[in-house]
Amino acid sequence: MKALTTRRRFLSTAFGATSLLGLGDLGFLAQLRPVSAAEAKLEPDVVRFNPEIEPLVRFLEDTPRERLLEEVASRIKRGLSYRDLLAALLLAGVRNIQPRPVGFKFHAVLVVNSAHLASLSSPDADRWLPLFWALDYFKSSQAQDVKEGDWTMRAVDESKVPTAQKAKQAFIEAMESWDETAADAAVTGLVRSAGAQEIFELYCRYCARDFRELGHKAIYTANSWRALQCIALIGVCAARPHRRRQPLEK
Numbered sequence: 001m002k003a004l005t006t007r008r009r010f011l012s013t014a015f016g017a018t019s020l021l022g023l024g025d026l027g028f029l030a031q032l033r034p035v036s037a038a039e040a041k042l043e044p045d046v047v048r049f050n051p052e053i054e055p056l057v058r059f060l061e062d063t064p065r066e067r068l069l070e071e072v073a074s075r076i077k078r079g080l081s082y083r084d085l086l087a088a089l090l091l092a093g094v095r096n097i098q099p100r101p102v103g104f105k106f107h108a109v110l111v112v113n114s115a116h117l118a119s120l121s122s123p124d125a126d127r128w129l130p131l132f133w134a135l136d137y138f139k140s141s142q143a144q145d146v147k148e149g150d151w152t153m154r155a156v157d158e159s160k161v162p163t164a165q166k167a168k169q170a171f172i173e174a175m176e177s178w179d180e181t182a183a184d185a186a187v188t189g190l191v192r193s194a195g196a197q198e199i200f201e202l203y204c205r206y207c208a209r210d211f212r213e214l215g216h217k218a219i220y221t222a223n224s225w226r227a228l229q230c231i232a233l234i235g236v237c238a239a240r241p242h243r244r245r246q247p248l249e250k
Contacts (some may be wrong), residue, residue: 035127108141164193
């Protein structure tokens with residue numbers, strides 16, 4: 001497996017157009033169109049996850065690390081938007097990287113919102129760079145996940161999903177008893193009936209109760225909330241898999 005590329009070394013490679021850690025020549029980044037501040041701002045009513053995003057997520061999942069950045073650059077030249085790339089990157093990480101223990105390889109998901117904030121703070125011509133670094137980080141973490149057992153989020157067992165009337169209490173009881181399987185089923189029922197604010201208030205209550213992993217559960221809850229707002233996933237169907245990644249580990 002290729003080594004993890006730090007942000008500093010990635011930027012050094014991008015600007016120096018030298019070969020590093022299998023990334024090859026990143027000079028092609030200079031050929032990409034700039035991202036304006038308006039495009040990177042991501043108005044919350046712009047992006048809606050629908051079946052059309054699935055091929056892009058699969059593309060990020062299936063393309064080898066050594067080819068991904070150039071392939072993404074090619075798609076950008078053909079019209080791939082900043083918004084869709086950010087959204088697909090988040091979903092690919094959620095579906096492919098084991099969230100427990102929080103931290104370690106799962107940082108590839110935790111940093112998505114931070115990469116977006118770095119893009120917002122960059123000049124127009126450089127706004128792709130943080131996302132390209134995050135893409136490479138995702139592929140590194142995905143490879144580590146395969147090495148450690150190849151975890152993938154599975155479809156929920158619908159027979160265990162509580163009704164809308166019982167979902168909230170079922171979620172609270174599952175979290176109080178540290179029952180991962182029950183919490184996974186309960187939150188699936190909860191997102192079908194409750195609003196985003198109500199759900200994340202529950203998450204905040206439980207993410208703050210356990211600091212054995214240096215506060216990563218609180219970080220995950222906060223950054224997932226911010227990232228979902230950026231790409232307009234709040235309250236829509238595609239947000240549901242992300243909310244199944246509850247900060248639960250006894």
